[in-house]
Amino acid sequence: MKKRYRILQGVAAAAAITVALAGCAISSNATASGSDAKVTLRFWEYYTGTSATWIKSQVKKFEQANPNVTIQLVETVGSQQDQKLLASVATKTTPDLFLNNIVVDYPSLVAGGVAKDLTSYWNGYADKAQFPSSAVWKTNGKVYNVMTYTNLIGLFYNKDILDKVGISTPPTTLDELQADLAKVKADGTYEGIALSGAPTVEGAWLFAPQLLGQGINYCNFSGSKVTAAFTRVAEWSKKGYTPLATATWDQNAAWQQFFSGKYAFGINGNWQLGGVKTASFAYGTGQFPKPTGGTSVVYPGGEGYGIGATSKHPDIAWKFIEQMILSQQGEKSVYATTGSIPVRADVANIAALTNDTFVQPFVKAASNSAKWPNNTNTANMQVALGKAVSGVISGQSTAEQGAQAAISGIQAAEKAGGGTCQ
Amino acid sequence: MFFVAPAVVLLVAFAAYPLFVLIRMSVSDVGPTNIVGTWHFIGLANYIQVLSAPDLWFSALRTLGVAAMLLASNLVLGFLAGSILSVGGRVTNVVLGIMVFVWALPPIVSGSVWKFLLDDNGAINGLLHVVGLARVSWLSSPNLALWSVAGIIAWAALPFSALIIRGGLLAIPRDVIEAAALDGAGYWRTQFQIALPLLRSTMWILAILTVLYAFKSFDFFYVVTQGGPGTATNTLPVQSYNTAFSGFNMGLGATIAVISMLFVALFAIPYVRSIRSESDE
Incomplete structure (x- = not known):
């Protein structure tokens, strides 16, 4: 009883807080056991x-x-x-x-x-x-x-635009990317980079690799490197390398922008490799650009x-x-x-995969991906970071304020999730 | 008594009981692990946590801002639109039909359309660019986003207020209007100096309903900005939803919802009294 x-309490509570969550009540119709x-x-x-x-x-x-x-x-x-x-x-x-x-x-x-x-x-x-x-x-x-596949993020570039603005080699580091964005901006014809900066887990997922490659993750998220990473995105926004709208774009919206052919670069996931084949421009892919003095490390998804x-x-x-x-x-x-990148050992080396130059950067990323925090409140840790990133890109807060908000938000979420992390 | 029973049962089942559970949840530690299990009573801990954080007060201020914009739109523009539409004719009928259509549009549909139109590279900025004006970051500027979404909500709510005011205007006895005309008052002077004072109770009720609507407006924010950029469009309903269903802290989410309800109650009480006095008249 x-x-x-x-x-009943659970059901009523759900009804009280939200009106938009009425699930589709389609029931299984098999009753016979034969x-x-x-x-x-x-x-x-x-x-x-x-x-x-x-x-x-x-x-x-x-x-x-x-x-x-x-x-x-x-x-x-x-x-x-x-x-x-x-x-x-x-x-x-x-x-x-x-x-x-x-x-x-x-x-x-x-x-x-x-x-x-x-x-x-x-x-x-x-x-x-x-x-x-x-x-x-x-x-x-x-x-x-x-899981049967893993998804990772990496760099997409519009080769046509790079050729037109005089970039012969796609960037492999964030510093090179920033220099290339300056060239695109100076040319004035095209936009710089399309990425997600939404105040959600998506904005966090795209931002985190700037720090992962330097050994900073959700479990030790603090210090001057965090502020430096926020300063970089603030600069990208301020100088127009990425539009203000990045602060609201989820990954799909960011992809649509890159796919439109107006952007020189895009940060997105390997699940777009199927659709990008129909792009109206020549494109290429690379691993997420390495942060200064670090390596290219991203979080695995899927x-x-x-x-x-x-x-x-x-x-x-x-x-x-x-x-x-x-x-x-x-x-x-x-x-x-x-x-999407298969995870089975007997599929990982099939010719279709190893011969695909576009997918190889993501395969490499899969072999050196970061470990997610061991905390039940992981989602809130990511949301705290996403909100801070969105705030900094939009100009709502400074890089220092954003870094501080992210650090305190992540620490609070970690504590609320029981305090475990590594 | 027998005839009221179904209404009482429905009221208890769909209003009183969920409300009771919401309040019970707001004084409990509830998360995904125990949403179906035992709720541990923690007294006012959730309230202390929520009220001591600046986020709630910023959200409340934003919600009040939305309410102010909706009031201006619903009462001022609503009165102007209602006045124009109270004059019969074929065009009026067409406009009324369009307004009902707009009002009936699901927010997820109209919100998505507005999101597309107001994008940095959207149709409205395209138009501004064509006429030589600078593009505006309607949804991505932290200073503008709240007002852009409030504008969308006002657009969606305007047909309702216009129709209510039009109904009120049509209910004014014709001889009063004709007497004003005989005294030499023009159409708009009659509307402002004769009709508007007679609509006082209607406008009062509409104002209260507008504030209530502002405090429960969630759908457009969810579709258009999801509370961003940053926290620029985090209103009370958005914060409550995100806390409960994105952060899975149902207890804290319920607390924010209860606090929102208390704000709403401040306006609901005069509404109920207005309804009573209307009935008495």
Whole structure:
């Protein structure tokens, strides 16, 4: 009775705080247990563009191979899926399958009881040795999410513009990039760099590599190097190397700007490699430019796949993950369609990947990526940084104020998340 | 009594109970780990934390700024639009139809369109550039973004106020208007000196509804700026949402929501009294 009361409380609370989170209540319709019974799996996902094309194609293949199974793709808004998933626990209607922005959402989803324990499935998976430990997300020794690809950010450049303004070699360091941006600006015909500076995790993700390569991460985020990094972005904004609107752009908006052909440079992810092939200009890619005296290090990202805690068909859901997501075919096709970097050892060296000069910088980045903080409040640490970055780019705060706000915000979030980090 | 029962049940289920849970949550430590479990009572700790941080007061100031802009738009422009539209005719009917369409547009649709129009490289800046004016950072300047979004909200709310005021104007007895005309008053003089005083109670109620609307405006901010750049468009509803659903501190988010409600209550009480006095009349 008490539990039911708590569940009611959870539902009512969600209704009280927000009016925009009414989930699509599509229920599984399989009630029969016989092998001929029709089964419908609900799969919550937020893919767009080439990623959406890929997942739809994988679902279609699975349905063709398993005529009794239908997978309903429920498209959600990425930034709201977390809340919907947490609410679905209260109503015991978690989807059968879901994906999530693992580096941001995983701690809260596992803590909220959204994800089913996949340990027994994973232990019984014949190909598990093909996957690095970073692809298997565990809490207290239990597996809750698995990854099939990783996404990293790097530098995109418009070769046509670089040729026109007299830049013969794309930059490999932030200092070189800044000098090149000055050349583009002096030319006056084109814009400098399109990147995300939104007051969210996205702005933080794009900013962090300026410091990661110098050994500064969320766990030791302080000191003069932090201020110097904020000073650099403030200068880019002040000198017009990047527009004021960067302070509001998410990665998609920043990509659209680069894709328009007006920008010499763009910082974005390898998942754009599928779409960039249709660009109307010659382009190239490189690793995120190295900070002064440092190396090129970025945070790894990507989607985690999980099974809902209250799924009535976890076996079939795992079959889908195993055959269509984790398989060689799944990884090869996601790379071919979207440009995402496969994590399976037996796919990492396929010719299509090693011969692709555009993807190689991202492959290199994957081999030397940073480690995310071990804290349940990681999302808030990132948001604190994103807000500070956005504020500095827009001119709302100075570089010093932004650095101080980021340092105190990250430390407060870390403390609220239990104080662990490394 | 029997006839009121369904209304009472609905009110309790959809208003009173969620409100009770919200208040209960605001005095508890609630996060993703225990949203469905036990909520630990922590007294006023959330309130002390929220009220002692400058963020809340900045958010409250921004919300009041939005309310002020909406008041000016809804009352002044609303009265002008309502006056013009109270004159019948084919054009009036067409304009009324368009206004209802604008009012009925989902904020996610109209917000997205405005976001596109007001972008640094958007259509409005394109137009300014064509006529030789400098581009304006409508949404990316921390000094302008709040007012740009407030302007969008005002645009979306204007049809409602114009229609309410038009209804009030049409309800004024014709002989009063005709008497003013016989005395030599022109149209606008009649509107300002005869009709406007008669609309006092309507305008008062509209003003209160406008303030309430400002304090619950979240959707346009979410679609257009997400609270940015920096924290420039962080109003109380945006801060409450981000705290509860991006930061997953539901207890603190609920606290900010309750404080917002207290602000709203300051205006809701005179609204209820106005409604009562209207009924008595």
